[in-house]
Amino acid sequence: MNTKLLTGPICLTTLLLQPVELLPDTVLIDEPELGLHPYAITVLVDLFKQVAERKQLIVSTQSVELVNELSPEDVIVVDQENDASTFRRFSNEELEGWLEEYAMGEIWKRNILGGRP
Template identity: 45%
Template structure:
């Protein structure tokens, strides 16, 4: 999507979240930048099962003074763990791949 369209999509997600739970899986740093840290749930694979961890802003307070949420994702600062053994090639070095979801509305991470 065009970057401006991503901002519009984020506003639509926030609007829908006032009425219902919304879960969006993304790797888009632009989309993440439209949400608060508390809206982010990191999905990991542990012992063959998916685990979900909602982030807490107080854990990232110092980082957020200098970086956006999307930048923290790019730097793997907000990733809570690895998802399997998937790798991607980026900036000439291997990087393990993490998954993230944005959960808005009446959410419970056990159902996210």
């Protein structure tokens, strides 16, 4: 198993800009938005989308700005029910009315999606 622990925006960007063949099959990233300017989050999400076309990318976040850059099929909400984790992915159709007025992060912030403490 090819495992790497990287921290900081420079390391993260270096990882994501490698030739895709050099990346592990699954990349886990925890709260990549920490310390980033909001515009840099937009650039970072573009890198995520490029990598996710060929590799499994799992990103955990508490950032409304980061989630705002995603579509419903990009987001899996994790909740705790009866001492077990539950996972839910929403479709565009399920959120159609909300998406006319709000971005994904704003919908999440309003607790429509769940995933709240």
